[in-house]
Structure formats: C-alpha cells, structure tokens
Amino acid sequence: xxxxxxLKSVTGVAARALVPAPAIFSPAKADARSETLLxxxxxxxxxxxxxxxxxxxxxxxxxxxxxDRLITHEMKSxxxxxxxxxxxxxxxxxxxxxxxxxxSVTFKLKKNAKFHDGAPVTSKDVKWSLDRAxxxxxxxxxxxxxxxxxxxxxxxxxxxxxxxxxxAKKDRLTIPDLAVIVPCxxxxxxxxxxxxxxxxxxxxxxxxxxxGSGAYKLSxxxxxxxxxxxxxxxxxxxxxxxIKRVIWRMVPQAGNRRALLERGDADxxxxxxxxxxxxxxxxxxxxxxxxPFSNGIQYIGMNVTKPPFDNPKVRQAIAYALPxxxxxxxxxxxxxxxxxxxxxxxxxxxxxxxxxxxSTDMAKAKALLAEAGYAxxxxxxxxxxxxxxxxxxxxxxxxxxxxxxxxIKATINKIPGANWRTELNKKEMPLYTNVFSGWLDYPxxxxxxxxxxxxxVFNTMSYKSPEMDRLxxxxxxxxxxxxxxxxxxxVKGFVDLAYKDIPxxxxxxxxxxxxxxxxxxxxxxxxxxxxxxxxxxxx
Amino acid sequence: xxxxxxxxxxxxxxxxxxxxxxTFLLTRALPGDPAAYFAGPAATKEAVEQIRKKLxxxxxxxxxxxxxxxxxxxxxxxxxxxTGQPVAAEIRNRLPASAELTLLGxxxxxxxxxxxxxxxxxxxxxWIDHLCRxxxxxxVSLPVFFTGxxxxxxxxxRLGWSPAPLGRLDVFYSAPPTVTGFYLIDTLIAxxxxxxxxxxxxxILPATTLAIFSLAPIARMTRASMLAVLASDFVRTARASGLxxxxxxxxxxxxxxxxxxxxxxxxxxxxxxxxNVLVEKVFAWPGIGSYAVEALISSDFAPVQGFVLTMxxxxxxLNLVIDILYGVIDPRVRLEG
Numbered sequence: 001x002x003x004x005x006x007l008k009s010v011t012g013v014a015a016r017a018l019v020p021a022p023a024i025f026s027p028a029k030a031d032a033r034s035e036t037l038l039x040x041x042x043x044x045x046x047x048x049x050x051x052x053x054x055x056x057x058x059x060x061x062x063x064x065x066x067x068d069r070l071i072t073h074e075m076k077s078x079x080x081x082x083x084x085x086x087x088x089x090x091x092x093x094x095x096x097x098x099x100x101x102x103x104s105v106t107f108k109l110k111k112n113a114k115f116h117d118g119a120p121v122t123s124k125d126v127k128w129s130l131d132r133a134x135x136x137x138x139x140x141x142x143x144x145x146x147x148x149x150x151x152x153x154x155x156x157x158x159x160x161x162x163x164x165x166x167x168a169k170k171d172r173l174t175i176p177d178l179a180v181i182v183p184c185x186x187x188x189x190x191x192x193x194x195x196x197x198x199x200x201x202x203x204x205x206x207x208x209x210x211x212g213s214g215a216y217k218l219s220x221x222x223x224x225x226x227x228x229x230x231x232x233x234x235x236x237x238x239x240x241x242x243i244k245r246v247i248w249r250m251v252p253q254a255g256n257r258r259a260l261l262e263r264g265d266a267d268x269x270x271x272x273x274x275x276x277x278x279x280x281x282x283x284x285x286x287x288x289x290x291x292p293f294s295n296g297i298q299y300i301g302m303n304v305t306k307p308p309f310d311n312p313k314v315r316q317a318i319a320y321a322l323p324x325x326x327x328x329x330x331x332x333x334x335x336x337x338x339x340x341x342x343x344x345x346x347x348x349x350x351x352x353x354x355x356x357x358x359s360t361d362m363a364k365a366k367a368l369l370a371e372a373g374y375a376x377x378x379x380x381x382x383x384x385x386x387x388x389x390x391x392x393x394x395x396x397x398x399x400x401x402x403x404x405x406x407x408i409k410a411t412i413n414k415i416p417g418a419n420w421r422t423e424l425n426k427k428e429m430p431l432y433t434n435v436f437s438g439w440l441d442y443p444x445x446x447x448x449x450x451x452x453x454x455x456x457v458f459n460t461m462s463y464k465s466p467e468m469d470r471l472x473x474x475x476x477x478x479x480x481x482x483x484x485x486x487x488x489x490x491v492k493g494f495v496d497l498a499y500k501d502i503p504x505x506x507x508x509x510x511x512x513x514x515x516x517x518x519x520x521x522x523x524x525x526x527x528x529x530x531x532x533x534x535x536x537x538x539x
Numbered sequence: 540x541x542x543x544x545x546x547x548x549x550x551x552x553x554x555x556x557x558x559x560x561x562t563f564l565l566t567r568a569l570p571g572d573p574a575a576y577f578a579g580p581a582a583t584k585e586a587v588e589q590i591r592k593k594l595x596x597x598x599x600x601x602x603x604x605x606x607x608x609x610x611x612x613x614x615x616x617x618x619x620x621x622t623g624q625p626v627a628a629e630i631r632n633r634l635p636a637s638a639e640l641t642l643l644g645x646x647x648x649x650x651x652x653x654x655x656x657x658x659x660x661x662x663x664x665x666w667i668d669h670l671c672r673x674x675x676x677x678x679v680s681l682p683v684f685f686t687g688x689x690x691x692x693x694x695x696x697r698l699g700w701s702p703a704p705l706g707r708l709d710v711f712y713s714a715p716p717t718v719t720g721f722y723l724i725d726t727l728i729a730x731x732x733x734x735x736x737x738x739x740x741x742x743i744l745p746a747t748t749l750a751i752f753s754l755a756p757i758a759r760m761t762r763a764s765m766l767a768v769l770a771s772d773f774v775r776t777a778r779a780s781g782l783x784x785x786x787x788x789x790x791x792x793x794x795x796x797x798x799x800x801x802x803x804x805x806x807x808x809x810x811x812x813x814x815n816v817l818v819e820k821v822f823a824w825p826g827i828g829s830y831a832v833e834a835l836i837s838s839d840f841a842p843v844q845g846f847v848l849t850m851x852x853x854x855x856x857l858n859l860v861i862d863i864l865y866g867v868i869d870p871r872v873r874l875e876g
Contacts, residue, residue, distance in 0.1 A: 054576070224825060225825040251704075253688075255691075263695070421576060
C-alpha cells in the first residue's frame with residue numbers, strides 16, 4: 001500500500017467513525033440497555049470487602065448490594081415522599097425470625113438461603129463472619145464496638161440454622177448495629193479455602209471478589225475504571241430486584257457526568273456540584289432527589305484548649321459573626337437544612353440535629369468580643385479539607401470576610417485530603433470546618449463521639465465538661481433501660497449545654513443529592529447514603 | 540551498534556538507582572499519613588496504629604527501603620492502597636491506554652504540523668506562515684482540559700456526533716483479548732469490527748485534544764529549522780545547480796532539518812505521556828497519568844514510585860532510540876561503537 005493510500009483510508013475510517021453512530025446496534029443490545037443500570041460517579045471502590053484494610057466509601061456500596069446481613073431496616077416515607085430507612089423498624093434479610101430476650105437475641109436463618117457459589121448459608125458462616133468483623137481490627141471492629149459487640153464469644157451457634165448473640169451489656173445500639181454494612185455474612189468455607197497463615201481471614205481474597213449471598217454478584221472489577229455486577233436470581237433476602245445488570249463507571253469530570261445524564265447516556269449519578277444539582281432541578285429534565293444526611297452536621301469547630309477559643313465569650317462572638325444565610329445561598333444553593341436562627345422562645349426538642357438560636361448579628365458579636373478582651377480582634381487560621389474544596393473553600397472565604405469585620409484576621413489553610421485526618425487527630429487546628437454524620441441515628445450516639453470527655457477522634461475541639469459527660473452517659477443508660485423521662489431530659493440537657501458552651505457551631509445539615517433519568521424509580525435513602533440497587537426500577 | 544546500545548544502557552544504571560532512592564525518600568517526605576488516611580473516617584488512634592503496622596510503616600526508614608528494593612529486584616512494585624491492586628499489573632494495564640492515546644495524538648499532530656512548518660518556512664510572511672503562527676499560538680495557549688471540555692461540549696453534548704466520554708470503549712462492548720494492549724490493534728486481531736469502530740470513535744476527541752496542544756512545538760521547530768537550513772550554502776548551491784524546488788526542499792533541506800525536529804518529537808512524546816493527566820480526567824481515560832496523580836493525592840507511595848520508575852526507564856529507552864535515529868538520518872552524528 002502506498003503511503004498516500006494508507007493515509008486516505010485512515011482518514012476515511014476516522015470520518016466514518018465520527019458519523020453519528022446509532023446508540024443501539026441490535027435488538028439484543030436494546031434489551032441489554034433496558035435491563036442495565038449505568039451509574040457514573042467520581043470515585044470507585046478500592047476494596048470489595050468492608051472488612052478489608054482501608055476500604056473506601058464506594059467499596060461500601062458493593063458490600064451493601066453483594067452481601068446480606070441478618071437483619072435490615074424497613075422503609076418509611078421520608079421528606080418529599082422519598083422512601084427513607086426506618087431507624088426503629090427491622091426485618092429479616094438472612095434471618096427468618098429474630099427473638100430478643102433480656103440479655104441475648106436469637107436469629108433463625110432462612111432455610112433456602114444460598115451463597116453465590118451455591119453453598120447453603122449456615123449459622124457457622126454467620127458466626128465466622130461476625131467473629132471476623134470483631135477481630136480484623138480497624139474500622140469494622142470499631143463499628144461493631146459501637147453496638148457493644150466486641151468478642152467472638154458473644155456469637156453462639158445453637159444449631160445449623162440458629163445463632164444467638166449474647167449482649168456484653170444492655171445497649172440500645174446493639175440491634176441497629178447488626179443492620180449496618182459491617183456485619184455482612186461471608187461464605188466462610190470459600191474464603192477459608194483462599195486464606196493463608198499470614199491472612200487467616202482471607203482479606204486478600206475478598207478484596208478482589210465478592211463471596212456473599214446478596215442480591216448482586218460481581219462479574220468484573222477494573223479498579224479506578226468500572227465495576228460490573230449481575231443480579232443473583234437465587235436471592236432470598238427480599239423480592240427479586242428488577243435491574244439485571246449494574247455497570248458502574250468512574251467519570252472523574254463532574255461536567256462530563258452532567259453531560260452524560262443530560263444526553264440520556266447515564267442513568268444515575270451523584271457527587272455533582274450543588275450548582276449543577278440546582279440547575280438540573282430547575283430545568284426538570286431529570287429527577288433530582290435531595291435528602292438530608294441523617295444525623296449529620298457541617299460545623300465550624302474551635303480548639304477550646306488554647307486561647308482565644310478557650311473563652312466561651314469568644315466562641316459565642318464567632319457564632320454571632322458567621323454569615324449563615326450567605327453560606328446557604330451562595331455555597332449550597334439552598335440544598336441543605338439550616339441549623340441556625342431558631343426563634344428565641346423555641347423550646348429544645350428531643351431530636352438531633354436541631355437549629356441553634358444563633359444568627360448573624362455583628363453588633364452582638366462585637367460586644368461579646370470586647371467583653372472577652374479582644375476588642376481589636378486577633379489573628380488565627382481557618383483550615384479545611386481539600387477533598388471537599390467545592391463546599392469548604394467558598395465557605396471558608398465567606399467566614400474569613402465576616403470575621404475580618406470584627407478585626408479577626410483569619411488565614412485560610414488548605415489541607416490535602418491525605419493529611420486531613422492526621423491534622424484532626426493532632427487536635428491543634430484553632431479554627432476549621434468539618435462534617436460529621438453517624439450511621440446510627442441517635443442523638444446520644446452523635447454526642448458520645450463528638451462532645452464526650454473521653455475525647456474521641458471526632459471530639460475535634462478537645463471539649464471536656466463533666467456536666468456534658470454526665471448528661472451523655474445518663475442518656476445512654478436511660479436508652480438501654482427504656483426510661484423515657486430521664487432520656488428526654490438528658491438529651492435536652494446536652495443539646496442546651498452544647499449550644500451554650502458552643503465549642504462547635506452547627507451551620508447546616510447537608511443533603512445527599514442524586515440525579516437520575518425520569519424512567520428510573522425506586523430510589524431509597526439509606527444511612528450510608530450509597531445506592532441500593534435492589535429497589536431501583538428502570539421503566 | 541550492539542556495543543553502543545549496551546554501553547548506553549550501562550550508563551543508565553546509576554541514574555535509575557538514583558531515581559529509586561530519590562522517589563523513595565520524596566514519597567516519605569510527603570505530608571500526610573497513609574495509615575490515618577486508610578484507617579477511615581471513624582478510626583481511633585489504636586486503629587490507625589494497627590493499620591500502620593499492617594502496612595509496615597512502623598519500621599525504620601532504612602528497613603522499609605531495603606524491603607522495597609528487595610521487592611523491586613523480584614519485579615514486585617508493591618500494592619496500591621487506593622485501587623487495591625498490584626502496581627506492576629496496574630501500570631501494565633494502563634500504560635498501553637496512555638501510549639495508544641499519545642501515539643495517535645502525536646501522529647495526528649505530526650501529520651498536520653510538519654507540512655505546516657515546512658510550508659511556513661518556504662513562504663515566510665505569507666498567509667500560510669500567519670496561519671501556522673496563529674494555530675500554534677492558539678493551540679499552545681489553550682489549556683488541554685479546556686480544549687477537551689470544549690470538544691466534548693460541542694461534539695458530544697451539542698452535536699451528538701461523538702460517543703459519550705466514557706473511556707476506551709462504549710459501555711456495552713467488552714474489551715478485546717489483550718495482545719498488544721492497544722485496542723485499535725487488538726480489536727482487529729480479534730476481528731471485532733464493531734469494537735474497533737467504538738475504540739476509534741472513543742479515541743478521536745482525546746487524541747485531537749492532545750494533537751492541538753502538541754502542534755505548536757513541532758510546527759515551530761520544523762519552521763525554524765527549515766529556515767536555517769534553507770539559508771545555508773548547500774541549498775543555495777543546489778538551487779544554483781538548477782534542481783527542482785521540490786527536490787531541494789524535500790531531499791536536501793528537509794532531511795537536514797529533521798534532527799532538531801526528532802529531538803522535539805521525543806520531548807513532546809514523553810511529556811504528553813506523563814502529563815496528559817488532564818485529558819485522561821476529562822475523558823475518563825484509564826491511563827497512567829491520572830493513576831499517578833490520584834495516588835499522589837492520597838499519599839499512596841507504591842504507585843507513585845512505580846510510576847516515576849517506569850517513566851525513568853521510558854526516558855532512557857526513548858533517548859536511546861532517538862540517538863539511533865540520529866545516526867540513521869545523519870551519518871555525521873553516528874555514535875562511535
């Protein structure tokens with residue numbers, strides 16, 4: 001072939017490829033398309049097993065859909081009529097029956113439940129999986145301990161189909177903690193076969209493939225590129241899902257994710273800028289669901305161990321100086337629940353989160369600051385996590401501008417995502433913004449992690465108050481014994497105290513936003529805020 | 540020839556050792572604690588320590604280094620923490636994706652830039668010279684991600700001519716069995732024309748983006764070098780001897796003007812390969828550039844080290860190839876064996 005001919009043919013092919021190709025080539029492909037859900041998101045999993053070392057949040061989504069738990073939550077109607085998980089109602093997933101006694105709970109397994117490889121699910125598998133969750137260390141073990149599940153001895157095999165969980169102590173969070181993502185049931189024989197002496201729990205094996213009994217099974221995973229899952233037609237955990245196949249592609253560019261949605265190529269996406277969600281909501285071509293994070297708050301935190309923020313007056317001054325409404329309008333485009341500006345006579349509720357009575361009032365802020373002896377202001381730094389720069393950066397700029405009016409010179413300190421946790425752990429940042437949300441939606445759970453004097457990682461302010469500890473412990477005790485009156489007064493007590501001492505200033509309750517095509521229905525909100533493919537329907 | 544190649548490779552060894560040491564130390568000097576990062580948002584101090592131990596980061600630096608070099612000697616680049624995969628396998632899978640895109644981009648660029656440069660040099664000050672100046676200036680001053688986004692917006696979002704920017708293949712095609720790792724070649728080997736067409740149409744926009752960006756250095760270098768050669772004595776002699784203009788330009792001038800162009804090409808190629816992160820991001824391209832950057836952001840040591848090492852080896856090889864090419868094009872610079 002002569003060079004010129006070659007060039008001609010190459011350009012010819014290129015030109016043909018540019019001609020609008022019909023999206024669908026054959027009827028078989030059309031079927032595939034209508035039974036396949038195409039999800040696009042920014043990041044993908046790094047590990048398919050939530051028990052693994054450092055499994056990231058997208059990995060939780062695979063675990064949730066490919067593994068079963070003993071029990072799961074019922075649905076109720078949430079804000080805007082969107083199905084929302086019911087914190088207080090449970091139903092069996094692998095368990096047929098759950099019997100709660102004084103100091104234990106007994107589960108009967110569904111007899112016909114099978115793992116993806118056809119092996120029956122037995123109580124031995126359940127025990128092995130729960131033992132694994134409390135033994136592997138790191139996040140899964142930590143999460144189990146939040147429900148007072150700490151030792152393998154607590155899980156007792158009664159017979160092939162029956163398993164008993166003994167309570168270490170009375171704790172209202174034990175049952176809910178069995179319905180989170182972590183206590184998933186793993187095919188113990190299969191994983192043991194692939195375990196080694198160095199890796200007794202087979203974490204290397206389950207990192208790359210799923211070994212569960214869930215509604216979906218993994219068919220292909222290319223890290224950083226795509227995850228493909230097929231429906232498990234033998235699933236007994238609930239009604240058979242409608243979607244046969246899920247293709248989950250990683251598209252790093254937010255603008256392209258939006259273009260893919262608007263062109264109708266992708267079915268569902270999340271993690272878009274708020275501005276995009278707000279515009280898509282307004283133009284009405286797609287369904288956009290926005291729901292508040294359960295038990296979650298974005299806040300401004302202050303280190304109370306060091307001046308000037310060791311002075312409650314200074315903290316209150318800051319709370320009066322924040323540009324709350326501007327943040328809601330400019331940064332979030334209204335997609336959040338305000339957590340400020342409750343009217344002065346509003347009684348504290350037994351609920352969390354709830355708004356503070358602070359609102360922007362510069363005169364009051366100035367007066368408080370003068371009272372504290374900082375009439376001419378001071379210098380400080382305000383830090384944020386660059387991983388969430390889309391929200392954090394404009395937010396911090398607005399706060400910086402506002403504080404400048406009080407003579408407070410705040411330098412913005414951007415911290416790379418990899419470094420953020422380390423910095424939080426050091427507890428040295430004077431002023432910062434952060435978000436916290438708990439899987440278990442109970443006020444005392446939130447307060448235990450964020451305000452208790454045992455100074456957990458999330459008590460980022462190093463706040464310590466004997467009165468606060470008494471109220472939190474009181475509420476936890478009252479919850480486990482069912483003493484409603486004491487519980488209510490303790491919850492109100494710790495909310496009031498938190499807002500009076502104000503070591504962290506709540507800004508808003510963030511929304512989780514999901515955009516999908518009009519023909520997609522059945523979206524459910526879960527505490528983990530990831531997608532549940534099992535309920536989705538593509539018309 | 541073979542002795543020359545052997546000698547050149549020998550010289551490369553000290554620099555590779557240097558690269559290994561420097562990348563190891565640099566990644567350790569990065570801010571950020573991988574243990575805290577991978578322990579997750581809900582980790583206690585003990586959990587972080589447990590992870591640190593599992594990752595072997597509690598050992599002294601020197602021991603970590605020896606373990607690392609020992610693994611390297613066995614061809615083990617370690618495991619990436621962000622993607623959970625062995626780094627060697629990831630680089631092997633991703634390098635062809637980047638290489639295919641870059642080669643195609645470079646090819647398109649050469650096809651346009653070299654004739655443009657030659658024409659501009661033979662008619663300085665004419666409209667074609669101005670055209671050359673304008674396109675190259677525009678190409679180099681538009682940031683790649685911007686060009687990429689504009690192309691996606693126009694050809695995918697507005698016109699719908701181009702397929703969705705979803706990586707190397709349409710979602711509903713499966714990848715061809717790997718032979719070369721280049722989808723354009725592998726699909727042809729597998730005789731799957733639909734997949735070939737899909738792979739090609741996915742490539743067009745990102746390759747064009749890269750081509751627009753790399754037009755400038757190639758065209759400008761061709762023009763400058765051609766101008767210098769055209770002004771030299773032997774060209775005047777050739778013209779005076781009555782040779783046809785095309786013979787003068789193609790046979791005499793162009794061949795002599797090639798050397799700096801080849802050097803520029805090698806620079807552009809290696810630069811594009813490592814630096815087309817933004818194009819890879821825009822087109823969700825599973826290449827090594829985006830891989831390395833993501834690893835860097837999450838202080839994931841192993842992929843960063845693997846990436847730098849791979850790039851270093853590629854530079855060494857590329858330079859070798861260029862030196863050999865020099866000899867082929869111009870016998871005067873043939874290196875002593």
